[in-house]
Each structure stands twice: as structure tokens, then as C-alpha cells.
Amino acid sequence: MRVRVDTAKCQGHNRCYALAPELFDVDDYGNAHELNDGVVPAGVEDKARLALANCPEYAISIEE
């Protein structure tokens, strides 16, 4: 599983970083990006789905 942040859509709500810091980080402006090229380690899949379902800007996608 892989996660992606569409940086054109991200407005820095910071939900993904709060819910899944294993998968996302934020820059100095508070905008998010995926860690480790988006690879979701085993056991963290639920957090990836949670981050997707909580992004107000629909900026996160998942490839299974």
C-alpha cells in the first residue's frame, strides 16, 4: 500500500500528520508530504485510511 499527498490540494489542515505521523510529515509552512516515498509499512494500513478519510481537501490518495 502507498499513500500520496496531492501538494496542489493540501492546504495545511494537518490532519494526516496528527493521525498518522508514521506516514506523513509537514514542512515549515505546515504543508504535508508522505514519508518514505509513501510506502505504508505492514500494520499501519488503517492509519493510512484514517488519514485519507479525514482530509478536508480530499488531498490524500491510496494505491493498494
Add this chain to the structure above:
Amino acid sequence: MTNLYGPVSDWQNDFDHADPSYNENIHEIWNDLLENKKCPVAHTERYGGTWLPLTHEYVHEIAYDTEHFTSRSVVVSRLKPSQMEIPPPPAPIGNAPPISSDPPFHHEARRLLLPAFAPKKIEPWEEEVRQICNELIDNMGDAEFVDAAIQYAQHIPVMVIARMLGLPLEDSDKFRGWVHLVLESVNEEPEKRRKKFEEFEAYLSYHVQDHIENPRDDLITYLLNAEIMGNKLMPEHVRGTIVLLLIAGIDTTWSGIGSSLWHLATNSVDRRRLVENPGLRPTAVEEFLRAYAPVTMARLVKEDYDFHGCPMKAEDWVLLPFPAANRDPSVFEEADKVIIDREENRHAAFGLGIHRCVGSNLARLEMNVAIDVFLERFPDFELNTSEEVKWSVGQVRGPRSLPVRVLARR
């Protein structure tokens, strides 16, 4: 002819968001309006023409559409910017940049502020916020009856933002007075408001000058030294951004904390669950943000524009009720129910699109800590029904008076 300043008789065609009954009955009013499926957009001739779209889809669309809608003024008032006796600074700055700016200038003005409010800059404030909250509870002594809005919620954001900006903490009553002026007194005589705005301006001028002469490590000094494309900010830009941070940084979070405590004072099952399970509190705070989102923004229509059959005219106001979008059943399951363990919650309490609340990380921190400390110190409390809950008036909704009875304390 409808009376433009009297009580509302018809919420579909003559609504007034600054009529006290609007915030008091907001959820019933939205539900009634949404039953009219033809056009989920209410209208009023008040304020020179104002529209109120209620669905997530429409609110989302307008928030993203900077071609047809401008942010030149985001608080609906009786005078349009072009009619004001002291007109706001012209575009692209506006009266409170970057919230009052449109692209492309908006992007630059916002980029200046973002680093100061980024998650990793805000996290270190947690201990200080916790201390403020505990001191407020200490100050209540052994009183059985307290006001959770007046003695608690209203003080927390003021103390934090005053420290960040570098303004005297003892002026917090003044700040709350100006919050009332900007956001609640929109139906008052323009002449009366003008005098108070002049006092606000004079206060800001004094403190900006003081920071020019005595620079220190705070946001006002930061703004005075900041540059946009190689140029220092215009004085009206510096002042407008201070206004934004001061006004938007105070009553929004105060309202969010107050509404959350109102919910807990009126729902003992939820309160008990959160006392017993502190790990659930951050999820519950997100649900309070969804269900009781405090902030409705506004836009002005740029040119005459047909919005899904609504004939909007140039300079009409359009309210952006993010709180109504948050209760749209096509986006949220059981949208009218407050479910404190709701896991999927892409609520829009902090707005959508390029104007996402710049202080959202700070607001979340303050709300989480405030709820945490209140529940730790007062594990059992209920509404004191012998006194009335008083709600704010206008675009920011939250309890201004929240009488509670403390049943257990630590």
C-alpha cells in the same frame, strides 16, 4: 417593504444571521431551509443583499472560486467596502491580510504567516496553555456555580495571542470589546461603529510605533521586519494582519471551547466517557469542531453571476457557513448526531481552500488542552439551569455565558 432591521419572519427570503435567534436556533433553521430542495440558498435584502448557501457542495464551490467571489471583506456589515467612510485599504491588501486578500498577492501574504503557526512551532506552547487553563480553574476556588465561558473559555485564546503578538495581557477586555465591535455589532449605526474603530486604530498605531522603537521577539516585530518580494510590508498591511490575528485568534477558539463544554454539560454520557477515556478526547474535539464549528466566513460577488439559478449581483454578500457544510448528510453519516468517537471526519471547521484558518494548529491545541484540563479538574459538572446560556450574535457562534454547576472537583 420588509423591515431591514427588525426581527426575521421568513428565513428563506429575509434571513438575518445577526438576529440573536439565528445562533440560538441555528440547527433548526438550517434543517427547515434545507427541506426546500429547489435552491438550498437563502437570500435577504439586508446588508445590501446577502446569500446563504447551505450545502457542503455549494460552500466548497464558493470557497474555491476566487474568480467570481472576492475576499475583500469577510464580515458582512451594513456598509459595503466602497460605502465605508473610512474605506479599507484597497486590494490586494484589504483590511486584514491575508484573509482579505485575493490571489496572487494572497499567496505571498499568507506564506509570511504560515511558518509562525506551523505544527512544530505551535506544539511547544502546550505547557503554557495548560498552565493558563489550570490557573483559571484555580481562580474559581470552591465555587459550586461557575461560568465556563466567562471565567474560563474567553480568557484562554486572548492570553496566548496577546503573548504571541507582544501586546499587554491586561488589555484583554479591550480586545474582547473589539471582537464584539468587528463581529457582533454589524447591525449598529455605522456612525457609532466608526468612533470605536478609530479607537482601535489608535491603539494599534501606538503599539506598532512602540515595536518600531523597541523591537522584541514577537509577531509584531516579525511583521515589521518581514518582506514581500524584496519590499517591507506597507504600514496598513502590518496593522491589518495584527487585526486579523487578534480578532480571529480570540473569539473563534473561545467559541469552540465554550460549545464543547456546553455539549459536555448537557450530555452526561459523553462527559463520563471522556473522563474515563482520555485517549478519546482528541477525536471528540474534532467532532465538536464539526458539529459546533464556530466560524462562518463571507465573500463579495465580483460581477453579476448566476450561481446555480441564484441571480447574484455584483457586491452582494455571500455567507460561507462552514458549520452548515459540516452537517450536510450527503457528506457525513448521521450528520445531526454528535458522535464523539466518529473516526471519519473531514469537517470544514477551519474553512476550505486557500484561506484555511492560518491559526488552526493553535486553535486545536488550545481546544484540546482546555477540554483536557476542564475534565481533569471538574470530572462531573452539569448545566446550571437556573441561569440562561447566552449565545454570541453574528458570524462566529459560541456561548458567551455558560453557567455550570460543578459536582466533583480535583
